[in-house]
Amino acid sequence: MPELRKDPVTGRWxxxxxxxxxxxxxxxxxxxxxxxxxCPFCPGQEDRTPREIMAYRPNGGAPNTPGWTVRVxxxxxxxxxxxxxxxxxxxxxxxxxxxxxxxxxxIESPDHMQSLATLPLKGVEDVLWAFRDRILDLxxxxxxxxxxxFKNHGEPAGASLExxxxxxxxxxxxxxxxxxxxxxxxxFYGQKERCIFCDIIRQELxxxxxxxxxxxxxxxxxxxxxxxxxxxxxxxKQHESAVENSPSGHYEGLARALxxxxxxxxxxxxxxxxxxxxxxxxxxxxxxxYYHWHIELMPKLTKVAEFEWGTGFYINPTxxxxxxxxxxxxxxx
Amino acid sequence: MPELRKDPVTGRWxxxxxxxxxxxxxxxxxxxxxxxxxCPFCPGQEDRTPREIMAYRPNGGAPNTPGWTVRVxxxxxxxxxxxxxxxxxxxxxxxxxxxxxxxxxxIESPDHMQSLATLPLKGVEDVLWAFRDRILDLxxxxxxxxxxxFKNHGEPAGASLExxxxxxxxxxxxxxxxxxxxxxxxxFYGQKERCIFCDIIRQELxxxxxxxxxxxxxxxxxxxxxxxxxxxxxxxKQHESAVENSPSGHYEGLARALxxxxxxxxxxxxxxxxxxxxxxxxxxxxxxxYYHWHIELMPKLTKVAEFEWGTGFYINPTxxxxxxxxxxxxxxx
Numbered sequence: 131m132p133e134l135r136k137d138p139v140t141g142r143w144x145x146x147x148x149x150x151x152x153x154x155x156x157x158x159x160x161x162x163x164x165x166x167x168x169c170p171f172c173p174g175q176e177d178r179t180p181r182e183i184m185a186y187r188p189n190g191g192a193p194n195t196p197g198w199t200v201r202v203x204x205x206x207x208x209x210x211x212x213x214x215x216x217x218x219x220x221x222x223x224x225x226x227x228x229x230x231x232x233x234x235x236x237i238e239s240p241d242h243m244q245s246l247a248t249l250p251l252k253g254v255e256d257v258l259w260a261f262r263d264r265i266l267d268l269x270x271x272x273x274x275x276x277x278x279x280f281k282n283h284g285e286p287a288g289a290s291l292e293x294x295x296x297x298x299x300x301x302x303x304x305x306x307x308x309x310x311x312x313x314x315x316x317x318f319y320g321q322k323e324r325c326i327f328c329d330i331i332r333q334e335l336x337x338x339x340x341x342x343x344x345x346x347x348x349x350x351x352x353x354x355x356x357x358x359x360x361x362x363x364x365x366x367k368q369h370e371s372a373v374e375n376s377p378s379g380h381y382e383g384l385a386r387a388l389x390x391x392x393x394x395x396x397x398x399x400x401x402x403x404x405x406x407x408x409x410x411x412x413x414x415x416x417x418x419x420y421y422h423w424h425i426e427l428m429p430k431l432t433k434v435a436e437f438e439w440g441t442g443f444y445i446n447p448t449x450x451x452x453x454x455x456x457x458x459x460x461x462x463x
Numbered sequence: 464m465p466e467l468r469k470d471p472v473t474g475r476w477x478x479x480x481x482x483x484x485x486x487x488x489x490x491x492x493x494x495x496x497x498x499x500x501x502c503p504f505c506p507g508q509e510d511r512t513p514r515e516i517m518a519y520r521p522n523g524g525a526p527n528t529p530g531w532t533v534r535v536x537x538x539x540x541x542x543x544x545x546x547x548x549x550x551x552x553x554x555x556x557x558x559x560x561x562x563x564x565x566x567x568x569x570i571e572s573p574d575h576m577q578s579l580a581t582l583p584l585k586g587v588e589d590v591l592w593a594f595r596d597r598i599l600d601l602x603x604x605x606x607x608x609x610x611x612x613f614k615n616h617g618e619p620a621g622a623s624l625e626x627x628x629x630x631x632x633x634x635x636x637x638x639x640x641x642x643x644x645x646x647x648x649x650x651f652y653g654q655k656e657r658c659i660f661c662d663i664i665r666q667e668l669x670x671x672x673x674x675x676x677x678x679x680x681x682x683x684x685x686x687x688x689x690x691x692x693x694x695x696x697x698x699x700k701q702h703e704s705a706v707e708n709s710p711s712g713h714y715e716g717l718a719r720a721l722x723x724x725x726x727x728x729x730x731x732x733x734x735x736x737x738x739x740x741x742x743x744x745x746x747x748x749x750x751x752x753y754y755h756w757h758i759e760l761m762p763k764l765t766k767v768a769e770f771e772w773g774t775g776f777y778i779n780p781t782x783x784x785x786x787x788x789x790x791x792x793x794x795x796x
Contacts, residue, residue, distance in 0.1 A: 131544055132562030134636060142639040145542050145562055209478050209778045211464055222666045224687045229465025229478055280774050299776075303467060306475040307775030310643075333555045354557045407774050441613050441740050442640030443632075445542045 133449075135355040139314040139326055144355045145445040154398050154456060156447075157359065157431040161401045162284035164243045164292045170206075171293035173198070173240045180204040183234060184263060186256055199253065200260045201237040202298075208233035209299065216273055216302050230273055232300035236260050242293050245283065247392035249294075255385035257296065261408070264298055265374040269413050274300040276308060276412050279373075284403025287430040296406075304412045311409065312421055319420035325369050327422030330354075340450050342394065342457045347380050348387040352450030352457070357428075359448035360399060362391055362457070364425040372416040373408055373423045388425065393462035395429055403430040466782075468688040472647040472659055477688045478778040487731050487789060489780075490692065490764040494734045495617035497576045497625045503539075504626035506531070506573045513537040516567060517596060519589055532586065533593045534570040535631075541566035542632065549606055549635050563606055565633035569593050575626050578616065580725035582627075587718035590629065594741070597631055598707040602746050607633040609641060609745050612706075617736025620763040629739075637745045644742065645754055652753035658702050660755030663687075673783050675727065675790045680713050681720040685783030685790070690761075692781035693732060695724055695790070697758040705749040706741055706756045721758070726795035728762055736763040 132147040170178035173196035182193050183202045191197035204212070210231030218227040238257045239249055246254055265277050281296040282288040289295075304312075318326040334340055334351050342362060343350040350364050364387050370376055376384070395402060410416075410423040465480040503511035506529035515526050516535045524530035537545070543564030551560040571590045572582055579587055598610050614629040615621040637645075651659040667673055667684050675695060676683040683697050697720050703709055709717070728735060743749075743756040 131547065132542065134560045134562050136558040136636075138556060138558070140639065141642075143634075143636040147542055147562070209465065209480055214464065222670070223471060223662055224666075225469040225471070227467050229467050229480070278774065278776065301476075301776075303469075303476040305774070305776040306473065309474075329556055333557075337555070405774070441611065441638070441738070443611065443634075443638040 137353070137355040138330065139318075140310045141314060142355065142357075142444075144357055146355075146449050147445055147447045148449060153448075153452075154360075154400075157399070160284065160286050160403065162245075162286075162292075162403050163401065164245075166242060169242055169291065169293045171201075171235075171237045171291060171295060172242050176201075179235075180206055184260070184267075186260065196240070198237075198240060200239070200256045202260060202264060203235050203237065205233040205235050205297065210301070227302065230302055232268055232271075232274070232298070234264060234298040236264070236296040236298060238294040238296060245294050245392070246281075247389060247396050249389070251382065251385055251389060254389050255381050258381050258385055258388075261296070261298070262374050262376075268298075268300045269374075269416075271300070273302050274413055276301045276304045277410070278305065279408040279410075281406040282403075283406070284430065287403035287405050289403075308409065308412065312412070312415075315420045315422070325420055325422050327365060327424065328369050331365055331367055340454045342454050343387060343390055345383055345387055347383040350387055350391050352454040354450065356446055356448075356450050356453070357444040359431055359446055360395065360402075360429045360453045360457070361446075361450075362395075362427045362453075364388060364391065364427070365422065366424075369419070369422055371418045371421050371423060372411040374410070375417065376423075390462055391427065391457070394457045394460035395427070397460040397462065398456050399429055399431070404428060405430065470686070470688040471663065472651075473643045474647060475688065475690075475777075477690055479688075479782050480778055480780045481782060486781075486785075487693075487733075490732070493617070493619050493736065495578075495619075495625075495736050496734065497578075499575060502575055502624065502626045504534075504568075504570045504624060504628060505575050509534075512568075513539055517593070517600075519593065529573070531570075531573060533572070533589045535593060535597060536568050536570065538566040538568050538630065543634070560635060563635055565601055565604075565607070565631070567597060567631040569597070569612075569629040569631060571627040571629060578627050578725070579614075580722060580729050582722070584715065584718055584722060587722050588714050591714050591718055591721075594629070594631070595707050595709075601631075601633045602707075602749075604633070606635050607746055609634045609637045610743070611638065612741040612743075614739040615736075616739070617763065620736035620738050622736075641742065641745065645745070645748075648753045648755070658753055658755050660698060660757065661702050664698055664700055673787045675787050676720060676723055678716055678720055680716040683720055683724050685787040687783065689779055689781075689783050689786070690777040692764055692779055693728065693735075693762045693786045693790070694779075694783075695728075695760045695786075697721060697724065697760070698755065699757075702752070702755055704751045704754050704756060705744040707743070708750065709756075723795055724760065724790070727790045727793035728760070730793040730795065731789050732762055732764070737761060738763065 176194040185198040185201040187197050210229045216227045278299045315326050340352045353363050405428045407426045411421045509527040518531040518534040520530045543562045549560045611632045673685045686696050738761045740759045744754045
């Protein structure tokens with residue numbers, strides 16, 4: 131018998147179907163393996179990207195030259211323009227504004243063949259520090275209300291270049307999927323005076339069935355009502371509303387949690403494409419008691435998970451308890 | 464300069480990017496052309512499907528034999544089970560219920576090689592009547608709160624069989640994308656005492672720039688803030704909250720509007736895959752003044768529109784005014 135489960139934060143119902151394909155081997159997918167070849171993100175090609183915004187150069191060196199470990203550049207084909215006024219206005223009953231925003235690329239390593247799963251721990255930690263540096267800088271720009279950090283890994287997940295990179299988009303609006311989570315979290319807080327994510331963490335730690343990894347400061351789980359097979363979530367165990375507010379002592383632990391879960395996905399699902407999104411509080415309410423930042427990770431498994439297309443309603447053939455068991459058991463070096 | 468536009472019903476902001484690919488020829492896509500071959504939905508194969516729920520047989524004949532024009536059968540691999548109690552219950556702070564529901568397939572024509580765009584008008588109209596017959600029947604089952612009708616056309620859109628068919632899922636919950644639209648429409652009605660969709664129709668008819676086709680009873684438009692290139696919407700011009708409440712005199716006009724816009728998409732985009740979803744009121748509030756049923760149609764154009772993956776935030780490279788102009792000009796026989 132399939133089950134209908136309600137996401138406690140957004141109120142979204144999902145069908146967890148147990149009669150269909152569900153084990154890792156039941157999914158068709160493309161193995162993501164870097165091929166190499168010419169790449170504008172590789173060292174020595176610094177003039178192929180727009181001029182860098184920042185870079186980590188542990189041994190020094192001039193901007194836009196090799197020697198960096200992490201490098202941030204404007205997206206060459208930005209979805210939004212950085213210059214200008216928002217000019218919020220109506221067109222009859224409709225609302226619009228200029229598409230002002232920042233669209234940046236975080237090049238995660240000089241090594242084309244690496245990924246967040248294979249980089250040394252320090253390399254992953256540096257990527258997280260780069261996220262924080264960029265967020266703190268962009269928050270100074272009063273036009274921006276939300277800073278969205280995400281990663282498309284592999285072509286099936288939408289990546290157009292294989293060199294390891296993440297993206298950042300600073301927006302003058304709060305995306306509706308964030309607004310929904312904020313609304314749900316606020317409503318819960320209004321009733322209970324507790325953060326709903328903190329409650330979820332307590333319950334997941336007690337039941338253990340959806341826990342993938344439990345470390346000192348972070349918890350990796352398969353969520354109660356996942357939309358996609360092998361969807362996973364990394365949460366800080368102590369309440370923290372925005373990722374950039376994380377104490378500096380947490381970065382190594384977060385890097386390890388991220389590297390571990392990606393290694394487990396690679397092992398269990400044979401290096402799948404995936405999307406990663408950091409869910410964090412909007413700029414104007416970045417310190418609050420009701421919202422709890424987290425990372426959502428969605429492997430892109432084709433052919434089976436396509437029910438959602440267009441309907442906005444999800445059927446997930448893999449119960450999160452089974453996904454968690456597979457990933458718990460997946461061996462990471 | 465790209466533009467940020469707000470969907471007036473859901474409040475969702477979308478980036479309408481004008482600097483990227485945007486003309487029909489800029490999109491990669493797979494042309495959907497039926498190949499034929501063995502098919503369980505073809506006449507003579509009636510015993511390959513579960514026993515039929517209903518069928519139109521203009522010349523009579525026994526159930527589960529050839530001679531039908533439209534045939535409705537249970538989905539052989541249903542996402543939900545039809546038998547049993549809902550058994551709503553909690554698991555700590557989480558909520559769930561049994562996955563009870565109906566999952567049916569509407570086989571739209573005995574002819575494997577046809578589609579809604581190529582069927583005679585009467586054939587399309589019969590499909591719409593079949594939708595209504597099934598909705599009216601399923602509404603009697605007090606376990607169901609929403610009846611979702613959708614169509615995946617072509618493999619890239621999630622269709623697993625090429626014989627023309629739609630699907631129906633009766634659900635004991637209201638999907639969250641419907642709840643969002645209902646909430647937005649109710650809030651607008653609370654302020655204005657007018658249906659927001661009726662206001663949209665009036666404004667679109669006045670400005671004309673996003674109108675694709677305007678007929679006696681239906682309006683086909685490219686919406687103000689579309690998520691996807693060439694997304695289109697068919698609305699009844701007179702207020703009607705639920706599709707099954709449509710006056711019988713409207714079915715021919717709706718069939719023509721649907722056939723025409725699909726023909727135009729085929730012509731402008733070379734027979735793309737697409738998803739079609741009927742947005743209608745939930746069973747328990749099927750007659751109301753604030754929600755207005757409509758059809759959403761999303762061509763599946765690959766490689767460009769993939770930004771959304773995982774982020775829940777949309778960048779659309781084709782302004783709806785340009786999409787509407789292309790589709791207005793597309794010639795349909």
